Amino acid sequence: MRRCEIHRLHLVTYENGMKLQQKLVEMRQREEIVDQLLLLEHPPVITLGRGGDETNLLATPEALAHHGVRFYETTRGGDITYHGPGQIVGYPILHLGEGNRDVRRYVSAIEEVLIRTVAEYGITAARVDGRRGIWVGNDKIAAIGVRIARWVTSHGWALNVSTNLEHFRLITPCGLHGTGVTSIERETGRSVPIDEVREILAVKFAEVFERELVPRAETIRLVKVLVHDGERVLLLHRKAERGNFWQPITGAIENGESTLDAARRELREETGHDADPRSLDLTQSFMIESQYLESRHPAPVIASEPAFEARVDSRLPIRVDTLEHDTWGWFTFAEAYERIRWSDDREALDRLAIRNSQLATPA
Numbered sequence: 001m002r003r004c005e006i007h008r009l010h011l012v013t014y015e016n017g018m019k020l021q022q023k024l025v026e027m028r029q030r031e032e033i034v035d036q037l038l039l040l041e042h043p044p045v046i047t048l049g050r051g052g053d054e055t056n057l058l059a060t061p062e063a064l065a066h067h068g069v070r071f072y073e074t075t076r077g078g079d080i081t082y083h084g085p086g087q088i089v090g091y092p093i094l095h096l097g098e099g100n101r102d103v104r105r106y107v108s109a110i111e112e113v114l115i116r117t118v119a120e121y122g123i124t125a126a127r128v129d130g131r132r133g134i135w136v137g138n139d140k141i142a143a144i145g146v147r148i149a150r151w152v153t154s155h156g157w158a159l160n161v162s163t164n165l166e167h168f169r170l171i172t173p174c175g176l177h178g179t180g181v182t183s184i185e186r187e188t189g190r191s192v193p194i195d196e197v198r199e200i201l202a203v204k205f206a207e208v209f210e211r212e213l214v215p216r217a218e219t220i221r222l223v224k225v226l227v228h229d230g231e232r233v234l235l236l237h238r239k240a241e242r243g244n245f246w247q248p249i250t251g252a253i254e255n256g257e258s259t260l261d262a263a264r265r266e267l268r269e270e271t272g273h274d275a276d277p278r279s280l281d282l283t284q285s286f287m288i289e290s291q292y293l294e295s296r297h298p299a300p301v302i303a304s305e306p307a308f309e310a311r312v313d314s315r316l317p318i319r320v321d322t323l324e325h326d327t328w329g330w331f332t333f334a335e336a337y338e339r340i341r342w343s344d345d346r347e348a349l350d351r352l353a354i355r356n357s358q359l360a361t362p363a
Contacts, residue, residue, distance in 0.1 A: 076155035078145035086162035272319030277308035
């Protein structure tokens with residue numbers, strides 16, 4: 001069997017997912033790495049494939065913002081689809097070597113993986129001629145969209161486990177009228193742990209594609225702390241030689257340190273203040289480019305990062321780590337959103353803004 005490294009990732013913004021895929025595809029094309037399988041979830045996002053029809057986006061920008069859903073044009077095949085929490089996205093980065101260069105056969109194999117997976121829950125799914133994806137009657141339970149460059153695959157599938165199906169009302173799924181969407185939870189009528197489904201998917205993928213799956217852990221463990229005073233957010237500016245961008249407090253988790261202890265330590269080291277960080281119930285995965293790292297790591301560098309928030313009085317002085325940062329500032333949420341470079345930091349900022357608005361709402 002050919003080896004395939006499997007990455008069990010956390011929440012990955014769509015932009016970060018594309019960057020990671022692009023890096024892995026380039027490395028696989030140069031035969032620097034073996035086959036890869038990424039299993040992850042995306043924040044709410046609508047994506048339009050190459051040649052897709054924009055009229056299948058039914059929501060206005062204001063409606064998308066109201067629902068917290070982003071819009072992104074992508075390089076995969078297919079039309080329009082929705083990704084969000086509760087949906088397992090699979091991105092295989094496979095080299096279709098000599099004798100296996102058959103795109104139809106590859107897509108059929110992905111369909112088989114999904115059919116076998118949902119069958120474990122007593123769900124009978126099938127292919128439908130002329131329609132991409134996997135169907136339960138007239139309802140789609142999994143979408144498929146692939147890209148192949150120099151015979152290396154990317155993109156893949158999205159399987160609805162406990163997805164918010166109401167968000168599909170914002171689009172005409174895959175451009176097909178008169179069809180619906182469903183999920184494993186809707187079909188079974190019970191709660192289904194997404195981690196459980198992810199492991200079944202991995203087993204079925206190994207069976208169908210005849211791969212030996214080798215787990216690949218994250219390269220580095222980080223922690224993120226969004227400091228705020230209820231109305232404004234504290235951002236630190238990295239020195240020019242360290243990237244020249246604004247960011248929340250971030251740092252590496254030391255050996256033997258809990259994520260909460262790491263958040264407390266980073267908060268103290270980066271601001272000079274002690275506070276009580278609270279979890280944002282958000283853990284993200286993303287790739288770090290080598291120029292932003294102090295020491296060398298094997299490529300690609302994939303980080304995991306739980307996010308916290310901490311309230312600090314903005315009238316207090318801030319003592320930054322001058323080895324990394326050259327200045328700091330307090331910004332409104334809108335100003336901070338514009339200054340932040342990375343999509344995962346913006347996603348965490350959105351999570352904090354929602355929490356603050358909920359706290360401000362009278363019971």
